[in-house]
Amino acid sequence: xxxxxxxxxxxxxxxxxxxxxxxxxxxxxxxxxxxxxxxxxxxxxxxxxxxxxxxxxxxxxxxxxxxxxxxxxxxxxxxxxxxxxxxxxxxxxxxxxxxxxxxxxxxxxxxxxxxxxxxxxxxxxxxxxxxxxxxxxxxxxxxxxxxxxxxxxxxxxxxxxxxxxxxxxxxxxxxxxxxxxxxxxxxxxxxxxxxxxxxxxxxxxxxxxxxxxxxxxxxxxxxxxxxxxxxxxxxxxxxxxxxxxxxxxxxxxxxxxxxxxxxxxxxxxxxxxxxxxxxxxxxxxxxxxxxxxxxxxxxxxxxxxxxxxxxxxxxxxxxxxxxxxxxxxxxxxxxxxxxxxxxxxxxxxxxxxxxxxxxxxxxxxxxxxxxxxxxxxxxxxxxxxxxxxxxxxxxxxxxxxxxxxxxxxxxxxxxxxxxxxxxxxxxxxx
Numbered sequence: 001x002x003x004x005x006x007x008x009x010x011x012x013x014x015x016x017x018x019x020x021x022x023x024x025x026x027x028x029x030x031x032x033x034x035x036x037x038x039x040x041x042x043x044x045x046x047x048x049x050x051x052x053x054x055x056x057x058x059x060x061x062x063x064x065x066x067x068x069x070x071x072x073x074x075x076x077x078x079x080x081x082x083x084x085x086x087x088x089x090x091x092x093x094x095x096x097x098x099x100x101x102x103x104x105x106x107x108x109x110x111x112x113x114x115x116x117x118x119x120x121x122x123x124x125x126x127x128x129x130x131x132x133x134x135x136x137x138x139x140x141x142x143x144x145x146x147x148x149x150x151x152x153x154x155x156x157x158x159x160x161x162x163x164x165x166x167x168x169x170x171x172x173x174x175x176x177x178x179x180x181x182x183x184x185x186x187x188x189x190x191x192x193x194x195x196x197x198x199x200x201x202x203x204x205x206x207x208x209x210x211x212x213x214x215x216x217x218x219x220x221x222x223x224x225x226x227x228x229x230x231x232x233x234x235x236x237x238x239x240x241x242x243x244x245x246x247x248x249x250x251x252x253x254x255x256x257x258x259x260x261x262x263x264x265x266x267x268x269x270x271x272x273x274x275x276x277x278x279x280x281x282x283x284x285x286x287x288x289x290x291x292x293x294x295x296x297x298x299x300x301x302x303x304x305x306x307x308x309x310x311x312x313x314x315x316x317x318x319x320x321x322x323x324x325x326x327x328x329x330x331x332x333x334x335x336x337x338x339x340x341x342x343x344x345x346x347x348x349x350x351x352x353x354x355x356x357x358x359x360x361x362x363x364x365x366x367x368x369x370x371x372x373x374x375x376x377x378x379x380x381x382x383x384x385x386x387x388x389x390x391x392x393x394x395x396x397x398x399x400x401x402x403x404x405x406x407x408x409x410x411x412x413x414x415x416x417x418x419x420x421x422x423x424x425x426x427x428x429x430x
Contacts, residue, residue, distance in 0.1 A: 012192060015039055015078035016085045017106045019049065019071075021056050021266070021330065022125060022160040023087035025171045028059055029196040030085075031069035037081070041105075043073045055358070057329060058164065079113040083121050083192065086110075087160060089266060090126045091333070096273045096293075098129065100136065107137045111144035116152050121185055123156040127271050129215060129278035130208040133157050134181070149181075156180040156189050157207045159214030164265075165328040175199040179210040218271035219289055221258070225268070226292035228260035229299050232430040236306070242430050243414040260430050261413055262303070262335035262385065263296040264324035269333050300338030303383075304346065307410050310428055311381055314347035318379040318402060321386020322354040322362060322370060329356040336385045337366050351379070355390045375401075381408040387415040396421050 012034050016027035019040040027038040040046055048054070049071050052061035070077075078084070088102040103126050114120060122141065124133045133156075138149050147153055158178045163169055176193040178201050180186035190201045204210035232242035242260055250257045263269050272289050279286040307317070324334040340350050352362075353374035362368045382403050384391055392415050399409060400422045409421060411429040421427055 011035075012082045013037075013080060014083045014085065014192070015081040016087060017075075017078075017110065018086065018088035018102075018126075019045060020087070020089065021058055021164050022162045023085075024049070024054060024056065025058050025162060026085065026087060026125070026160075027069050028063060028067040029172045030192075031067040033195045034192070036068075037070040037072060037078050039072055039075055039078055041073055046071050046073045055329065056164070058162075075109040075113060079115075081120065082118075083123065084110050085123045085125060085158075087125045089332075090128055090270070090274070091266070092270050092273045098274050098277050100128070100132065102126070103128065103132070103137065104140060107140050108144055111141045114141070114145045114147055114153055116147055118152065120153045121156055121180070121188065122153060123158055123189065125158055125160040127159065127214050127218070127267065127274065128211055129274040130211045131278070133207050133211060154181055154185045155207060156185050157204075157210045158189060158193060159210055159217075161217075164330050165325065172197050173199050175202055177202045177204050177210050177213055179204040179207045181207060215271050215275045218268045219275050219292075222263060222268050222272045222296060223288060223292040224256065224258040225260065225263055226295040228258045229263075229295050229302075232260040233302060236430065241414070241417075243417060259413065260299075262299055262324075262339070264333040264335040265330065266324075266332045269296070269324075269335070297335075300335050301342050303385075303410075303412060304339045304342035306428065307343070307381055307383060307408065308346050308348070310408050310410075310426065315349070315380030317343055317348045317350045318374060318377075318382045319350055319352045320354075320382060320384045320391050321388055322352055322357045322368070323386055323388075326387045327356070327389055329358060331357055331361055331365060334366075337368065339383070339385065340368065351377070354386070355388060378402055378404050379407065380404055381410060383410040383412065384415055385412050387413045391415065395419060400425060 014030050014034050014036045016023045016038050019038045027036055030036040052064055086106045088106045090103060091099045093099045138155055142149055158176055161174050174197060176197055178189045178193055180189055186203055194201050235242050235245055246257055249255050272293050276286045276289045319340055322334060322336050323330055343350050351374045352368055352370050354370055357370050359370040362370050379402060396419055403409060403425055405424045408426045414429050
């Protein structure tokens, strides 16, 4: 028998913990309907947001200013909160094992300010393997707070579905999957999330079900992209472009078109490892999941080696793009970094250009220099690794200005397939 929850829906006081690509858009959406505070331990991030600047470019200054969202780096400022929503990252470590330190750090911070008999709900949005919310975070909250789950506080889960740079599938338009540890919690969450999205809510059968749904969403994409990367390598050996093959195959009504390339970022390149970790804990080897990860993780070396093979020698290489995907400044888990490392190891001199990447972040996270003047010089090879809008509009003359005569144009994503290059330039694409 659980204690009735306090604070009726509509008057909820909500705190979003973690204001990155996921947390900030959610907090802004919630602040339009509820008393909402956004908490982030990065004081620089809070200062930037208070000044109206979102470095992720997910929220405009006007939207941020009009939302009414309160901001703080101090968890104590959220001590009277009814609903905590945790949106911190869930990366993997160097051995590709789940790194739950950010989630546990947020959990411990919240535990320090939980109140007895308050009926507070803690909702996790961070991607985890099934069981983390109830079997890891719940016991940690009880241990540190001295309070009882199901009496003093309650658990919920609502997987994030933010796609950086996507202006169509925003948090206020998508369907939100929700789950509470009991029916009352679930309905309270349905009211809150339903108030901020036109896509409605889906009540999952359980918290573990909601956790599992999230982790397979990205694992499925990872596996499909892995198939594309594998066939790209097969077709490359017989002189076919996978993009030409996909154009033909896509005419079939039930063909699922995915694009080959580098798979990084904070979701698709990470989440399958959470699923495989849980499977191996249960004594099962997840062959398909791990095979997909192996293929996609190997693409960096494959691309670097193909470029080197076509150049025939070490040379000066320009890397166009460093972020993990097009038109976003997000550098997390960018596999372009691995391509650069491989090329340098072979002996190439690599220059990096990216109009969106933060040079300081690139230097801090990877020890790499982003050269704003890189397009003023010429190179033996140019690799279009990230199809930013800045590059997609180039014509043959634009490309020729940065490639030496006889040089190589490596168009990884096929953005210049229809661009006619000067006859003295060589072209290669997947």
